[in-house]
Amino acid sequence: MxxxxxxxxxxxxxxxxxxxxxxxxxxxxxxxxxxxxxxxxxxxTVGEILDLDGLEGIRDLKLGYGRSAGAVALREAIADACNVPAEQIITTQGTALGLFLLALEVCRPGDEAVLATPCFPPSRDCLLGAGVSVREVKLSFENGYRLDLDRIEASLSSKTKLVSLATPQNPSGVQTSRADIEKLLVLMKRHSPEAILFIDETYREAAYGDGAVAGSFAGLDSHIVTGASVSKALGAPGLRTGWLTVEDAGLRSRLTIAKMNIVISGSVLDETLATALLRNRESVxxxxxxxxxxxxxxxxxxxxxxxxxxxxxxxxxxxxxxxxxxxxxxxxxxxxxxxxxxxxxxxxxxxxxxxxxxxxxxxxxxxxxxxxxxxxxxxxxxxxxxxxxx
CATH class of the missing domain: 3.90.1150.10 (Aspartate Aminotransferase, domain 1)
Incomplete structure (x- = not known):
């Protein structure tokens, strides 16, 4: 160490x-x-990315500030992968920053977040760092880490402003079905109508062989915000490039301003390389x-x-x-x-x-x-x- x-x-x-x-x-x-x-x-490797189509002019890339919402070309490539309009995309330095920004904007003192665990530690700790009271719903090994909707419902209240889960999960790799997400949305609208459902889809495209790839939950409901990155399935965690999909225009504007105040923008070099990677994602x-x-x-x-x-x-x-x-x-x-x-x-x-x-x-x-x-x-x-x- x-x-x-x-x-x-x-x-x-x-x-x-x-x-x-x-x-x-x-x-x-x-x-x-x-x-x-x-x-x-x-x-x-950097060489593998530089060999991809679309980077022929990278030597002329000017290293000025990028856009706070993210480079247009990158947002278009992400939108294509998630099947939503590019205007709904905000790029972030990894998925964890996206969740942190979301917690900062949708939660205020006294508000609560419901979190399905076990989970990637920053998924919990960034909520705590943002000052949010976290109610953990622990999924069990014995039940194959499947979503426990009864326990989640018992944790929801008028104080709940954010519900967070990952599919596929980290650490288990277990996916949550569309049917369970739709049931969860019904429960949230009943008990926590102001809450946002954050779905971390970082591992979604890391399928096995020629098996089917689960579709993104982006665009399913206006209360859903998804997050992902080029880190896991595509093998480029060093680019520190992730994103949020946000249908609500007001929330999207607040998140962009929050990002500008914390990191200003992403690296234009990282975002250019990530754009090429996403445009060539199937071959990778x-x-x-x-x-x-x-x-x-x-x-x-x-x-x-x-x-x-x-x-x-x-x-x-x-x-x-x-x-x-x-x-x-x-x-x-x-x-x-x-x-x-x-x-x-x-x-x-x-x-x-x-x-x-x-x-x-x-x-x-x-x-x-x-x-x-x-x-x-x-x-x-x-x-x-x-x-x-x-």
Missing amino acids: SGLSNALRTDSQEWSGRFPYNEIISLLDVNRPFNLAESTSQDL LAPRRRLLARALDELANWCEGEHKRIEWVRPDAGALCCLRLRSDAFDDVAVSRFWNLLPGHDLQLASGTWFGESDCVFRLGFGYLPPARLGPALSALSAALDAAAA
């Missing part, structure tokens, strides 16, 4: 920052040989989807072989899923020993505690390592299980 992360970890027990401390920050500093902690597919996504399908099959075979020690929830999309150490094979001491043994096996996993789960659960990313390294990484994980259970 780097000196910065180590210092943050050392001080975390006395943490007094506006945003809660979370050990997931270590993923920015540590990258072990068998990194099964990352949730992205393999990273694109197709080989990645084939790799994900093969990797998922390999992981499924490993899970079957380890079924006496491991349980898992098979994902619907994304390069990630949740696994759990079986309670009849690992007591609390063995679970702690498992985590302590991982560095010695060159392994990296994402602890369930980062996402609001127990430390018996971990997120495993199966798309980040090159195909030739996934098998050895899973073998190393079996060796760690052997040692922890001894």
Whole structure:
């Protein structure tokens, strides 16, 4: 772990920052040989993006300020992917910033947000950092992390101004059906008529092989705001380019002004590269989807072989899923020993505690390592299980 992360970890027990401390920050500093902690597919290189159509004149790009709403060409490319008008798009530096801006604008002191967990830590912590009171609805491993509409309904009130969920979810890769989203909208309009439903679709296009890609929820209802980015399915998290789809013109204007005051605009270079990437997304996504399908099959075979020690929830999309150490094979001491043994096996996993789960659960990313390294990484994980259970 780097000196910065180590210092943050050392001080975390006395943490007094506006945003809660979370050990997931270590993923920015540590990258072990068998990194099964990352949730992205393999990273694109700058050269791969520069080889895409549409960047022939990039040397003449002027590095002035961009538009606060985002470059027109980028918004048009996003609109094409989401099947909504380009005027409804606001670009952001990643999906998390979009949710933060949304929380700042739609919530005021005393308002509440309902959040489906487990979730990507910034999805919770940016709400807290914005001063919002958060009511978590914890989805269960036993129920396959499916949306629990009864528990969400019980959390809704006139104070609820924002409901937030991801589909596919991070960390599980489980998708929420259109039917459940429509039922949720009915519940919100009954109990929380002013609330916005934020749907994080970051992993939506990370499908498997030639399987169907779920459609975006953008444009389904005026109370829905969706968010996504080029980070996960397309493998370009370093471009820091995401977006919101916002049908309501007044809210869209407020969000654009909020963005201008916080970051002014996105990087014109990042947005130009992201535009080319989105315009060529099918040619980029197709080989990645084939790799994900093969990797998922390999992981499924490993899970079957380890079924006496491991349980898992098979994902619907994304390069990630949740696994759990079986309670009849690992007591609390063995679970702690498992985590302590991982560095010695060159392994990296994402602890369930980062996402609001127990430390018996971990997120495993199966798309980040090159195909030739996934098998050895899973073998190393079996060796760690052997040692922890001894």
